[in-house]
Amino acid sequence: xxxxxxxxxxxxxxxxxxxxxxxxxxxxxxxxxxxxxxxxxxxxxxxxxxxxxxxxxxxxxxxxxxxxxxxxxxxxxxxxxxxxxxxxxxxxxxxxxxxxxxxxxxxxxxxxxxxxxxxxxxxxxxxxxxxxxxxxxxxxxxxxxxxxxxxxxxxxxxxxxxxxxxxxxxxxxxxxxxxxxxxxxxxxxxxxxxxxxxxxxxxxxxxxxxxxxxxxxxxxxxxxxxxxxxxxxxxxxxxxxxxxxxxxxxxxxxxxxxxxxxx
Amino acid sequence: xxxxxxxxxxxxxxxxxxxxxxxxxxxxxxxxxxxxxxxxxxxxxxxxxxxxxxxxxxxxxxxxxxxxxxxxxxxxxxxxxxxxxxxxxxxxxxxxxxxxxxxxxxxxxxxxxxxx
Numbered sequence: 001x002x003x004x005x006x007x008x009x010x011x012x013x014x015x016x017x018x019x020x021x022x023x024x025x026x027x028x029x030x031x032x033x034x035x036x037x038x039x040x041x042x043x044x045x046x047x048x049x050x051x052x053x054x055x056x057x058x059x060x061x062x063x064x065x066x067x068x069x070x071x072x073x074x075x076x077x078x079x080x081x082x083x084x085x086x087x088x089x090x091x092x093x094x095x096x097x098x099x100x101x102x103x104x105x106x107x108x109x110x111x112x113x114x115x116x117x118x119x120x121x122x123x124x125x126x127x128x129x130x131x132x133x134x135x136x137x138x139x140x141x142x143x144x145x146x147x148x149x150x151x152x153x154x155x156x157x158x159x160x161x162x163x164x165x166x167x168x169x170x171x172x173x174x175x176x177x178x179x180x181x182x183x184x185x186x187x188x189x190x191x192x193x194x195x196x197x198x199x200x201x202x203x204x205x206x207x208x209x210x211x212x213x214x215x216x217x218x219x220x221x222x223x224x225x226x227x228x229x230x231x232x233x234x235x236x237x238x239x240x241x242x243x244x245x246x247x248x249x250x251x252x253x254x255x256x257x258x259x260x261x262x263x
Numbered sequence: 264x265x266x267x268x269x270x271x272x273x274x275x276x277x278x279x280x281x282x283x284x285x286x287x288x289x290x291x292x293x294x295x296x297x298x299x300x301x302x303x304x305x306x307x308x309x310x311x312x313x314x315x316x317x318x319x320x321x322x323x324x325x326x327x328x329x330x331x332x333x334x335x336x337x338x339x340x341x342x343x344x345x346x347x348x349x350x351x352x353x354x355x356x357x358x359x360x361x362x363x364x365x366x367x368x369x370x371x372x373x374x375x376x377x378x379x
Contacts, residue, residue: 110270116299117299118303185309
């Protein structure tokens with residue numbers, strides 16, 4: 001019964017990822033089950049973070065909200081970034097669990113399959129997503145540096161510096177996560193499982209570079225002085241980032257499940 | 264794609280070497296293609312680093328791949344040139360065999376004897 005549920009879920013996942021022609025193997029069923037457990041760890045970690053945060057807010061009498069008018073602009077932003085960092089660390093925890101389970105599955109496999117050609121981050125991520133990452137992360141760093149240099153008032157400068165530091169921190173964490181995903185050994189025993197492995201690696205890489213800096217820019221915009229040009233800078237950046245990310249997501253849905261060039 | 268069968272009688276390094284050599288020969292791997300690092304391929308296939316290093320070394324000695332320092336290991340153009348030279352020599356030999364009146368089986372047996 002449990003096995004048939006696992007096979008049904010695997011078929012559903014394959015269909016959703018346009019891999020319906022692949023027959024679910026025992027390795028794939030086990031692997032996707034480990035992924036689901038990893039996702040539950042991810043959600044559990046996030047929930048635990050928010051419970052601790054709520055308890056801390058109640059005991060210290062702080063609301064902890066980034067939008068609290070009693071909070072200073074910078075502390076609200078820093079608080080929000082820490083929430084983003086917690087989300088990234090939760091993603092790491094889920095992936096770490098799934099990768100450990102996959103290594104155990106591989107140890108029992110008689111055959112192992114891999115690509116004979118190296119594939120860099122551009123190939124795994126896909127060109128449109130890579131462009132979106134450059135706009136969101138690179139653009140965020142440029143915007144932070146420019147606003148920190150040009151902002152006339154000290155509170156605005158402090159906010160811009162906090163934004164710059166936040167984007168830099170999120171970019172470093174995303175980079176570390178991507179490096180971990182790219183280093184992960186292939187989990188494949190034939191061409192079908194290798195294709196699934198490519199799809200999972202691409203999905204993990206895209207999750208690792210989630211556009212958190214856009215959310216940070218929106219919070220920074222809310223924290224800016226009313227009427228300041230900083231608000232429009234942050235909003236323009238967030239708008240551009242959203243358009244690029246939406247384009248990347250839409251083009252990924254239109255094209256093959258694995259970016260061209262990997263296979 | 265490279266597949267390793269751990270239960271096979273063929274040593275793992277030979278499985279890696281033969282599959283890479285085959286894919287370079289039939290141009291599945293084009294000239295200039297960067298191969299995975301030794302460590303990466305070893306991790307992917309669950310092999311020891313030395314096993315993959317030996318396969319790469321033999322491919323390099325055969326002129327099929329070349330190592331460009333820290334940039335990595337690439338499918339070599341030398342292998343392509345070697346194949347072109349061998350094909351030219353074969354065409355010349357075939358022309359001589361025809362002019363001498365040798366039949367196909369005899370011409371091939373001479374080649375086999377020469378290759379050893």
